[in-house]
Each structure stands twice: as C-alpha cells, then as structure tokens.
Amino acid sequence: MTQDNNAVGKPLSRLEGKAKVTGEAAYAGDYQVPNLLYGYVVNSTITKGKIVSIDVSDAKSYNGVIAIFTHENRPDYASLDLKHADMDAPPGKVFKPLQNGDIKFHGQPIALVVATDFETARYASTLVKIKYEEQPFETDLEKNLGRAREPKKGLATALKPPPPKPKGDFEKAYEQSPFKVSTEFIHGTEHHNPIELFATTVVYEGDGKLTIYDKTQGTVNNQVYVANVFGLHYKDVRVLAPYVGGAFGSGLRPQYQLFLCAMAALELKRNVRLTLERKQMFSFSHRPQAHQILKFSADKEGMVTGLSHAAIGETSLYEDNIEIVSSWSNRLYPAENTHFEYKLVPLCLHSPIDMRAPGGSTGMHAIECTMDELAFKLNVDPLEFRLRNYAEMDPESEKPFTSKALRECYIKGAEKFGWHQRNPIPGSMSKGNKLIGYGMASGIWDAYQFPARVEASISSQGKLLISNATTDIGTGTLTVMTQIAADEFGLSIQDVSFVYGDSKQPFSMFQGGSAITASTGVAIVVAAKALKKKLIKKVKALANSPFHVFQDDAIVFRGGKMMVKHEPSVSISLEEIIVANKGRAIKTTNMGKPHLLKLRKYSKATHSAAFVEVEIDRELKTINVTRAVTAVAAGKIINPKTARSQILGSMVWSLSKALREETILDSTLGKYMNPNLAEYHIPVHADVHDFDVVFVEEKDELINELGVKGVGEIGLIAMPAAITNAIFHATGKRIYKLPIHFDELLKDRIA
Amino acid sequence: MPRIQLNVNKRMYELEISPWVSLLDALRDRLNLTGTKKGCDHGQCGACTILCDGKRILSCMTLAIMKNGAEVVTIEGVSEGQKLHPLQQAFIDHDAFQCGYCTPGQICSAIGMLAEGKAKTREEVKDLMSGNLCRCGANIGIIDAIMEIHGGLSHE
Numbered sequence: 001m002t003q004d005n006n007a008v009g010k011p012l013s014r015l016e017g018k019a020k021v022t023g024e025a026a027y028a029g030d031y032q033v034p035n036l037l038y039g040y041v042v043n044s045t046i047t048k049g050k051i052v053s054i055d056v057s058d059a060k061s062y063n064g065v066i067a068i069f070t071h072e073n074r075p076d077y078a079s080l081d082l083k084h085a086d087m088d089a090p091p092g093k094v095f096k097p098l099q100n101g102d103i104k105f106h107g108q109p110i111a112l113v114v115a116t117d118f119e120t121a122r123y124a125s126t127l128v129k130i131k132y133e134e135q136p137f138e139t140d141l142e143k144n145l146g147r148a149r150e151p152k153k154g155l156a157t158a159l160k161p162p163p164p165k166p167k168g169d170f171e172k173a174y175e176q177s178p179f180k181v182s183t184e185f186i187h188g189t190e191h192h193n194p195i196e197l198f199a200t201t202v203v204y205e206g207d208g209k210l211t212i213y214d215k216t217q218g219t220v221n222n223q224v225y226v227a228n229v230f231g232l233h234y235k236d237v238r239v240l241a242p243y244v245g246g247a248f249g250s251g252l253r254p255q256y257q258l259f260l261c262a263m264a265a266l267e268l269k270r271n272v273r274l275t276l277e278r279k280q281m282f283s284f285s286h287r288p289q290a291h292q293i294l295k296f297s298a299d300k301e302g303m304v305t306g307l308s309h310a311a312i313g314e315t316s317l318y319e320d321n322i323e324i325v326s327s328w329s330n331r332l333y334p335a336e337n338t339h340f341e342y343k344l345v346p347l348c349l350h351s352p353i354d355m356r357a358p359g360g361s362t363g364m365h366a367i368e369c370t371m372d373e374l375a376f377k378l379n380v381d382p383l384e385f386r387l388r389n390y391a392e393m394d395p396e397s398e399k400p401f402t403s404k405a406l407r408e409c410y411i412k413g414a415e416k417f418g419w420h421q422r423n424p425i426p427g428s429m430s431k432g433n434k435l436i437g438y439g440m441a442s443g444i445w446d447a448y449q450f451p452a453r454v455e456a457s458i459s460s461q462g463k464l465l466i467s468n469a470t471t472d473i474g475t476g477t478l479t480v481m482t483q484i485a486a487d488e489f490g491l492s493i494q495d496v497s498f499v500y501g502d503s504k505q506p507f508s509m510f511q512g513g514s515a516i517t518a519s520t521g522v523a524i525v526v527a528a529k530a531l532k533k534k535l536i537k538k539v540k541a542l543a544n545s546p547f548h549v550f551q552d553d554a555i556v557f558r559g560g561k562m563m564v565k566h567e568p569s570v571s572i573s574l575e576e577i578i579v580a581n582k583g584r585a586i587k588t589t590n591m592g593k594p595h596l597l598k599l600r601k602y603s604k605a606t607h608s609a610a611f612v613e614v615e616i617d618r619e620l621k622t623i624n625v626t627r628a629v630t631a632v633a634a635g636k637i638i639n640p641k642t643a644r645s646q647i648l649g650s651m652v653w654s655l656s657k658a659l660r661e662e663t664i665l666d667s668t669l670g671k672y673m674n675p676n677l678a679e680y681h682i683p684v685h686a687d688v689h690d691f692d693v694v695f696v697e698e699k700d701e702l703i704n705e706l707g708v709k710g711v712g713e714i715g716l717i718a719m720p721a722a723i724t725n726a727i728f729h730a731t732g733k734r735i736y737k738l739p740i741h742f743d744e745l746l747k748d749r750i751a
Numbered sequence: 752m753p754r755i756q757l758n759v760n761k762r763m764y765e766l767e768i769s770p771w772v773s774l775l776d777a778l779r780d781r782l783n784l785t786g787t788k789k790g791c792d793h794g795q796c797g798a799c800t801i802l803c804d805g806k807r808i809l810s811c812m813t814l815a816i817m818k819n820g821a822e823v824v825t826i827e828g829v830s831e832g833q834k835l836h837p838l839q840q841a842f843i844d845h846d847a848f849q850c851g852y853c854t855p856g857q858i859c860s861a862i863g864m865l866a867e868g869k870a871k872t873r874e875e876v877k878d879l880m881s882g883n884l885c886r887c888g889a890n891i892g893i894i895d896a897i898m899e900i901h902g903g904l905s906h907e
C-alpha cells in the first residue's frame with residue numbers, strides 16, 4: 001500500500017447519491033420508451049385445479065386493448081425444462097408461465113392483458129372470465145409435517161449441502177446430561193416486499209433483439225433465461241438493471257413479469273412494460289414456513305455435550321427449494337454428540353426463494369433461543385455460556401477458520417451495550433411502568449465468493465474504467481467497487497468509473513448470499529494487476545523508455561502516474577501512455593475466483609453478536625426494542641458507511657422478523673390473506689430506536705485478495721433471537737413462534 | 752376526455768386525461784416524471800408522496816382531475832437547478848437510503864412535514880414520518896438527515 005491507496009476503509013458517501021435524491025435514478029419501470037404498451041397480469045383465484053374455460057372476448061374488444069395472452073393462444077416457447085431453469089433454479093421442474101391450464105398455486109399468472117395504457121389494461125383484466133375446476137390442496141406446513149421427506153439433490157446442493165453426519169451417540173449423551181433443553185419453533189411465511197414493485201420494460205429492437213430493463217439481482221441470469229426460453233441468441237438479449245429498488249432475494253430468479261413482458265414484446269413486435277401490483281408481489285417468492293425441533297444438553301461445567309436440530313421446511317409441488325437451517329450450531333459450538341436433519345414438505349404454494357439470510361435467520365433464531373434456555377438452566381450468564389463453548393476451530397470441518405473474531409464481537413458488543421448491568425433474574429429490571437429485558441445471541445453466516453470477470457481499461461482520457469455485470473441493489477456496490485479499483489491504481493475516486501448492472505459487461509453471478517464484494521471485488525484486483533502489467537510492458541517497449549532498466553516490481557502507480565518507487569522522477573502519466581499508444585484505450589479482461597485449493601484447509605465464516613434491550617409495558621405487554629448493538633466480524637470493511645447501513649438495515653429486518661412481519665395463510669382457502677403493505681407490517685420510523693453497529697477488526701489474509709467476507713446477511717442472523725431472549729428476560733416467558741405478538745404475553749401473566 | 756392544467760415544478764402542463772388516472776400515473780406515464788415512485792398504489796407506503804399546493808399528499812390516492820389548477824412539486828423540482836435542497840444533501844451525508852426507491856417520497860414527505868411545523872422532537876418527527884416505509888431499513892439515516900435540517904430550522 002502506498003500513501004495514495006486510501007479509498008478503501010473510508011466512509012465514502014454513495015456515488016449514486018445525487019441520482020437517488022433527485023429522482024434521476026431510473027428503475028425498471030421508469031424508462032422512457034416510445035410507443036410503449038402496458039401489460040396487466042390476471043392471476044388465478046383458486047389454489048389447485050384446472051382452467052376449464054377462459055373467455056377473453058369482452059376484454060379483447062374493449063377499446064385500447066391490443067392483445068390478451070393465455071395458455072390457449074400463447075406463442076410457442078422452449079418446451080424443455082432445462083431451457084427454463086435459471087442459475088438459481090432448485091432441483092425439480094421449473095414453473096413455466098401459461099404452460100397449460102393447470103393451476104399449481106393461488107395467484108398463479110394465467111393471462112396477460114396488453115393495452116395502450118395501464119388503466120385500460122387493468123380494467124380489461126377484470127373482463128376476462130375464467131371457469132375453474134378445483135381440486136383439494138394442502139398449504140399449511142404445520143398440518144402436513146407427517147409428509148416431510150428428504151430434499152431432492154441437484155446443482156444447487158453444491159452451495160447448500162445437506163446437514164452434516166451425526167457424531168457420537170446423541171440420544172445417550174442427551175439422556176445422561178444433567179442439563180438439557182428441548183424446544184420446538186414455528187416460523188411462518190414472510191415476503192420480501194421490496195418497496196419497488198417488480199417491473200420489466202422491454203424495448204423491441206427488431207430482428208429478435210431485445211433490450212430489457214428489469215428488476216433483478218442477476219442481469220446475466222435473466223439474459224440467458226430469456227434467450228433460452230424464447231430461442232434467441234443470448235447476444236441479442238441485453239438486460240439492464242443499474243438501479244434496483246431493493247430485492248432481498250426476490251430478484252435472484254427471473255420472475256413471471258419478465259417472461260410475460262418479453263413474450264408480449266416479441267409477439268407484438270412492440271415495446272412493452274409490465275409492472276406488478278403490490279398484491280401480486282405475494283405471488284412469486286417468499287421465505288418458507290419452518291418447523292424446528294431442538295434438543296441441546298450440557299454437563300455441569302456448562303460445556304455443551306449434545307446438539308440435535310431437526311428442521312422441516314416448505315416447498316412447492318414442482319421444485320425443492322432448499323435452505324440451510326439446521327446445520328449452524330455445529331459450526332459454533334463444539335459438541336461430541338450431534339444429530340442434524342432437514343426435510344421438506346411440498347405444498348400448493350409457489351416455490352420459496354432465498355430471502356435475506358435464508359435458513360440462517362430461521363435456524364439461528366431457534367439455536368440461539370435454545371442456548372439461552374440452556375444457559376438459564378445452568379444458571380450461567382448467556383454470554384459467559386457462549387464464551388465457554390467458543391469454537392477455536394470449526395467443529396464441523398475440524399479445520400481452522402481463515403479468521404474468526406467472534407470473541408471480539410462478544411466483548412466489544414457487550415461493552416458498548418452495557419451487558420454487565422444485567423440482573424440475571426427475569427422480570428427483575430424495570431423502569432417505571434416498563435419491564436426491561438436484556439438479551440443476546442450469536443450470529444454466523446458463510447463467506448461466499450463466486451467467480452467473476454472484470455474488464456479494466458485506461459480510457460483515451462487516461463481514466464480507469466472497470467466493468468462487470470453485477471447489480472447494486474442498494475448494497476453500495478458501485479461505491480465499494482470504485483474504492484477498490486481506485487486503490488489498486490493509486491487514483492482518486494473521480495478518476496475511476498465502474499460500469500455495472502448490464503448483462504453486456506463481463507460475467508457476474510446474481511447478487512446474493514453476501515458474495516458480491518468478494519466476487520467482483522477480487523476480480524477487480526486481478527484485472528487491475530493484469531492491466532498494470534500490460535501498461536508496464538507497453539511503456540518499457542517505447543523507444544528510449546527510462547523504465548526498461550527497472551524491475552516490474554519497482555514500478556508503482558499513483559496519482560494518475562506510473563513511476564519508479566524510489567525514483568519518482570522517472571514517471572509517465574496514464575494520459576501520456578495512451579498518447580504513446582496512439583490514443584487507443586488499453587484494456588484487459590480477467591477472471592477472479594476463489595482459491596479453492598488453498599481454502600480447502602480452512603473453514604470460512606462471518607460472525608456477529610447482538611445485544612438487545614426491550615421495554616415491555618407491565619399491563620398491556622406492548623413490546624418496544626429500545627436499544628440494540630450488533631457487533632460484526634466480516635473481514636475487511638471496504639466502506640464503513642455503506643457497510644454500517646447494511647447492518648442497520650438488517651437490524652431493522654431483525655426487529656421486523658421478531659415482532660412485525662408475517663404473511664397470514666388461510667389454509668382453507670389456500671391463499672395469503674394480507675397481501676398488502678397495510679396488513680403486512682414492517683417497522684416504521686417510529687418503531688426504530690437506538691441501534692448501533694460495531695465492526696471488529698478481523699484481518700484475513702487467507703480468504704481472498706481483499707480479505708473481505710460480505711455484510712448483507714450477517715446482521716439478520718443474531719438479533720431476532722436476542723430480541724426473543726430479551727423478552728424472556730423481561731417477562732420470564734419463552735415464545736417459540738415468530739413474530740411475537742404482545743397478546744402472547746398477556747395469556748398468563750407472571751406475578 | 753376532461754382537460755386539466757397542472758403546474759408541475761414551475762412548468763405549466765395541459766393534459767387531456769381520463770377521470771380514472773391517478774395523479775401518480777399522470778406524473779409518471781403522461782408527464783414522464785418518474786422520480787415519483789409507486790410502491791403500493793393504495794396509500795400504504797408513501798413512495799408516491801409529492802407536494803401539492805405546499806402540502807404533502809399521496810399521489811396514488813389522488814385522481815389527476817381533482818387537482819386541476821394545482822401547483823405540484825415532485826422530487827425533480829425540489830432542488831434549485833444543480834443546487835441540491837439541503838435535505839437532499841443531508842440524505843446523502845447520512846446515507847439515508849440504500850436502494851433509493853423510497854427516497855423521493857421520504858424527501859417530499861419530510862419537506863411537507865417540516866412546513867407543517869408540528870414536530871418539535873425527534874420522536875415527533877419519527878411519528879409524523881411513519882407513513883413513509885423504507886424496506887431497506889434506512890430509518891435511522893432518514894431521521895438523522897431530517898433532524899439535521901429540523902435543527903437548522905428551529906435555530907433560525
């Protein structure tokens with residue numbers, strides 16, 4: 001590092017900030033396109049069965065309606081399942097919109113109305129008359145636990161391996177342990193609900209060419225999907241998503257509005273926009289229901305002796321969506337006897353899709369509440385209990401971690417929060433009419449890195465240009481990547497441009513799993529290094545170059561110049577290099593990938609610790625999260641400002657998960673009853689109080705070139721359990737179902 | 752079709768518009784002012800908040816024809832040319848957004864809220880801003896940004 005390399009680690013404000021506060025930032029449904037047609041989707045009002053007839057005649061003849069697509073008149077598309085399977089498709093048979101008259105879930109898209117304006121399309125959709133033949137269905141996980149089975153295996157299994165094999169003899173150890181706890185947790189459905197509605201604007205470029213503005217977390221994923229499904233050359237499909245109004249996992253897979261909009265544009269040879277309504281946002285992705293049974297035991301020294309965790313999740317009738325729910329305790333607490341299970345129940349619902357901290361936020365809530373209960377039985381402080389059972393090595397793989405600063409998270413978090421002021425007796429702390437509770441919990445998430453390609457070039461103006469197809473869904477990706485590139489080249493932020501959100505740029509996986517900073521970031525480092533090499537070679541080859549007597553490693557880049565480290569007078573500016581190159585840009589494209597061989601000897605994970613204070617009204621039992629601290633160990637933090645926002649956002653999600661959000665399923669009707677933002681509660685400003693974030697120092701020279709691990713999910717892993725544990729501490733009551741409603745606390749009051 | 756006149760961001764527009772078009776869709780689809788966002792179309796999220804005759808309103812809950820002759824300010828009209836409104840700058844400084852989708856509504860709502868002059872404390876600001884949802888959870892940054900301006904006002 002030279003003294004110019006100082007962008008990384010700085011709390012830089014988002015580079016796209018101005019575009020976002022002035023309304024300039026254009027999202028998928030905002031693009032101004034000439035002669036635009038508007039679509040509106042008709043969704044199934046039954047849960048399972050068949051369409052007997054679909055009469056579009058009235059709708060079709062309504063003034064302004066251009067076309068109506070149903071399973072009866074839709075254009076041909078690829079029939080092979082494989083062609084519809086996107087990069088994130090779980091094992092099974094992918095859902096194909098308008099394939100036939102079969103209904104697999106409530107809200108399934110069954111027709112698309114295309115009209116000259118939105119209002120006409122919406123009105124005409126009400127004129128489509130559908131007759132159904134209904135069949136019996138099951139949608140409630142709790143009523144179908146008996147049907148749980150092993151998940152199917154497939155490509156996705158590589159990222160989401162099945163639970164680890166058992167160790168020792170769990171039943172015996174549990175039987176013989178002096179301290180034990182058995183718990184059962186129920187988690188209902190949640191919906192991602194980004195504030196931006198899913199939308200696609202397709203520009204028909206003629207000749208089977210499409211330019212698509214789409215709401216997605218994966219431009220390349222959706223490009224390849226559209227090309228495969230409609231038999232286009234992938235080079236003729238360009239998917240752009242420079243601004244994405246939140247997605248939280250819902251944009252990991254191509255959604256039906258993309259399919260329908262592209263189909264209509266190709267068939268009508270027109271530009272088409274399709275924006276879903278809020279209620280339709282409940283018809284294509286959700287966090288699955290889960291049922292978990294845990295049994296943890298400890299000896300009298302407070303060491304964990306046995307861990308058993310069985311989870312049952314929900315999936316659709318057509319795909320096996322897998323989450324990692326029940327494996328996490330095995331990576332946090334060393335125990336000699338373990339047993340883990342994960343099963344699925346197929347139900348008449350659309351496939352779940354990963355939702356922020358998928359599996360982890362569900363499983364760790366159960367694990368960390370069970371640990372709290374065990375600590376209470378042992379009469380040990382919950383934090384002390386974690387410290388006693390601290391895993392120096394990964395108990396699962398029995399390998400060392402590339403880095404693990406969880407202990408620092410515990411210590412720094414507790415200090416900042418004031419954990420030592422906690423009186424261990426439940427219900428013992430109060431303030432006026434309010435009971436006070438303190439709760440804590442640990443968090444763990446994987447540290448993923450995908451292969452990514454980056455093009456790096458010096459433009460004819462001597463500026464650095466970096467490009468990659470990734471999106472920035474609000475994570476700060478644009479800013480962070482610019483910082484990384486600037487430092488690699490010793491340039492100021494103003495002299496670097498990052499081009500992204502475009503499938504035409506070099507390959508990126510979808511933006512998920514907290515992996516993009518490591519994936520694209522590392523590729524930037526690799527490409528920048530290669531570009532520097534290339535520049536050095538070019539300069540050395542120039543006639544009379546003063547550089548050719550120096551070794552490559554004596555040459556550095558800083559302040560827009562290439563120079564000799566110890567003889568800065570020997571220098572040439574980037575602009576001069578380009579002039580010498582006859583004004584042509586110099587570029588290189590390189591791949592960044594995880595060092596699998598080296599990493600095979602290690603385990604890798606991010607960690608966190610959450611501390612929460614709740615205030616609960618003595619009589620009314622209303623619950624308020626008044627304070628919270630989350631301490632995070634996630635390797636190097638490239639931008640503390642945007643990273644803090646990521647964690648704060650996850651803390652608001654934690655509050656939401658523990659106390660607010662739930663999709664209410666009526667299993668008699670087989671449908672979600674609150675598909676709107678008035679009844680699907682998320683925290684409002686008045687709910688969010690004193691939240692704080694601590695990033696602990698975690699140097700990791702093994703994990704990747706940057707030492708980064710990602711911060712998208714880790715903030716949502718620990719805090720829901722910390723809230724639940726704080727509620728116990730305040731009231732003496734354990735609640736095993738999220739979200740926790742205050743009436744649960746009214747049921748039997750403690751004296 | 753009814754004809755209406757709208758003054759939007761100090762510019763006069765004449766519109767021929769069906770009665771069923773919301774002010775939000777009129778702005779977005781007819782006037783190409785897409786800075787104002789649709790998050791629910793049902794008055795539940797606040798993303799569509801604009802200023803109409805100086806007051807914050809939900810443009811999705813308003814039919815365009817009801818506002819004939821009104822003076823509308825949308826997010827595109829908040830700054831003075833290239834010069835950002837102090838609240839816009841405060842939003843950038845406090846990282847008061849992530850995806851940015853709720854941001855136009857938050858900013859317009861906050862300008863309206865500050866003009867109402869009812870909120871005196873941080874808690875009151877939070878209450879009176881609670882009609883504007885942020886799914887990214889940028890709540891703390893948003894309120895910090897507003898408080899910076901609120902403080903500035905009350906000290907004048």
Ligand code: FES
Pocket residue numbers: 788789790791792793794795796797798799800809810811812
């Ligand atoms: S779009 Fe108007 S309140 Fe949500």
Ligand code: FES
Pocket residue numbers: 195245246474847848849850851852853854884885886887888889
């Ligand atoms: S910044 Fe994304 S919804 Fe508020």
